[in-house]
Amino acid sequence: MYKKVFLALVLWFLIAPMVVSQDGPGGVFYANGADQLQLWLDATDLDADGRREGNSESGLITSGTQVDRWTNKSGYTGRDAGANQEPWFIASHSGLNNMSVVDLKSGRFLQAYNNRALSPSSQFTIFIVMDDQSFCSNCPVFNHRTTYNTGMTIEGSASNFKTSSYQGGWSSIGSSGWSSSSPYVFSTQVASSGRNQYRNGVLVASGSGTTSWNVTAKYLLGANTINTGVTKTVKLGEVIYYDGTLNDAQRIIVTNYLSAKFNVPLPGNDVYNEDDVAAGDYDFDVAGIGRVDVSNIHDSAQGTGIIKIFSPSDLDDNEYLFWGDDNGSLSTATITNTTYVRQLNRTWRVSETNLARNTVDVGTVDMEVDLAGVSPFSAVDRPFLLVDSDNDGDFTDETPTHAGTDIGGNVFRFTAVSELQNNLRFTFVIPKRTAITNRNITYRVNN
């Protein structure tokens, strides 16, 4: 009996920390090298080590440095973007929220390192964050073709910016109204159910059926595979390629993550609004869960940050929970307070709404925070969740109530969290301890 219980406990401890979070863009799919997230190029983390260039890696890459390699952070190796016509790294581009970009101009472009193909199937989804683009004939922002008549390309003019692929003939979906000076979250999805092109989250073009895209050639950014003399001027913030389709909830989540990060306004489906200036610019590490309908659900996410949220108890149609942080330091400060003594220097804010931004309730959620290396949090000094419940921007009038459980690796789990509500901020603290004297012994407890 005891043996069985012991074995069950051992098994639980082995399995519990292995509940892997969706750590792809916005918390959609996995950056583990085995998922449909095949390509994830993020100019704010050019070397894909998880630390933001020019910030936590201050001085590593300075503006004007030429980029000979843009590392793929999807986990798939050998698919980085390389160059022999090196573009430039800009540490802070005002047109994209002062985030880093790769600047393709003056004939410079990127191509798959080691000429690796993306091994695409017939369905795919692409997101591109771009600014200051030029339009010229056959100048693609993304290109993947073996011969002139094999493959796909994203290119065109302001009046017909299009996604084209070849299957016994070129088939394109295109839209008008593109500007050479506006920032965009561009996305296109080719699926058996149809082909769609989106501009800043809004559907702008569609067509029927899929078109085959089985090419063995390298992909290119800013140039044409079959004629690299034709190049496009564009600043790229992020390029994401999924070898498959996203459901509608996942597409909305990735779009909101990119919009918040690069400050690209969304005319529609702008569910997360804590990235607004008025809300305090919680632009960083945005992730979300949500549900469009029974066929379009995303209920577990982590993204690029240290917060994972999953298992919502009451996620109904047209309900979303997004969170993002203020890019505060992953360190703690001593606090003089009646209820807690140390506080994490990073704060999050939550949007819990429908598409019309009306407040909803996704029920309770389970949450994990990865505090590896963040002193002094530990199994002894474990973090308590602290929510600014009266939404006055002040944590010192709040009382920590919800203790995290150490599940290994300084990751702490909070179950059945009901405190997160629309527009509220949260962080983590270590409560003040009170000495309690009990006839024979004196011990301390967390308040």
Ligand SMILES: [Ca+2]
């Ligand atoms: Ca980095």
Ligand SMILES: [Ca+2]
């Ligand atoms: Ca937003």
Ligand SMILES: [Ca+2]
């Ligand atoms: Ca913002």
Ligand SMILES: [Ca+2]
């Ligand atoms: Ca408060």
